[in-house]
């Protein structure tokens with residue numbers, strides 16, 4: 001696709017810095033402007049050569065940009081939108097990468113000036129690491145990116161953003177923010193919450209000393225510890241900003257867990273076997289659909305990238 005004259009990245013952690021690297025690699029911008037709140041992170045981004053211009057002022061960074069990508073914890077979306085609103089140029093595309101959509105839209109939309117195209121997005125790609133050192137080119141290749149534009153949003157702007165993500169190798173889908181939040185609650189938010197919970201429980205158990213947890217953690221527990229090592233600020237915000245969908249899925253999860261608990265208590269092996277056979281089939285269908293590479297990649301990068 002034709003490069004943007006100026007792309008501004010607000011937030012330069014795992015996602016923002018991966019975007020910076022990919023935008024450079026694919027020649028998608030004539031100029032990359034990097035902005036983040038903390039001077040230390042900004043300095044690190046500069047050392048890594050992630051942009052062409054650097055500033056802690058989101059308002060200065062957004063001025064004159066054709067594409068502005070907000071990659072901050074979802075709870076900070078409203079503040080950022082308020083800061084950049086007066087600098088956004090007419091016709092600019094404004095997007096985000098937040099893991100929750102309805103709340104981000106509610107926070108940002110009131111600040112978006114007439115004539116600026118706000119197209120919310122969410123790349124379903126990441127790792128448990130955070131910060132500018134954790135990003136890498138190619139993170140989004142082969143992964144989905146979900147766009148959740150409002151009804152009546154400018155089709156040309158949507159297509160331009162979709163084409164940007166496709167250039168990074170992503171598959172692009174479109175859905176309503178509410179549907180996105182329900183789907184992501186079950187496939188991403190609950191798994192993280194369950195991981196935080198099980199690792200917390202193991203850590204609390206007085207009979208299991210810390211050294212035993214570490215010494216005997218076979219692959220099952222280990223997989224949970226990877227997710228449970230994810231950024232606390234990011235996941236606090238996800239929980240607070242997708243509250244309803246997460247609570248709905250957690251209620252369903254607890255019911256199903258009680259069923260499992262009862263089957264174990266009463267020795268109902270047939271019920272256990274039926275469930276375990278059904279879930280094995282789910283895993284197999286994911287692998288057949290070619291999605292297993294993603295799980296393997298998360299693991300690989302998780303082991304090799306430092307925080």
Ligand SMILES: NC(=O)C1=CN([C@@H]2O[C@H](COP(=O)(O)OP(=O)(O)OC[C@H]3O[C@@H](n4cnc5c(N)ncnc54)[C@H](O)[C@@H]3O)[C@@H](O)[C@H]2O)C=CC1
Pocket residue numbers: 010011012013014015016035036037038041058071072073074076079080097098099100122123124125126127128129130131132231234238
């Ligand atoms: N980590 C992951 O695997 C994925 C994360 N996301 C979403 O991407 C967004 C960013 O996540 P990461 O890059 O992982 O986080 P990160 O913690 O690596 O980076 C966050 C960045 O935002 C900056 N920041 C925080 N508050 C700010 C504010 N008020 N103004 C300006 N900058 C601010 C930080 O300095 C940092 O540069 C989040 O909304 C998250 O939900 C989406 C897909 C995957």
Ligand SMILES: O=C(O)C(=O)Cc1ccc(O)cc1
Pocket residue numbers: 098099123124125126127128188298
């Ligand atoms: O590291 C993992 O396994 C992930 O699940 C990464 C991830 C985290 C948050 C998102 O909104 C999307 C992807």
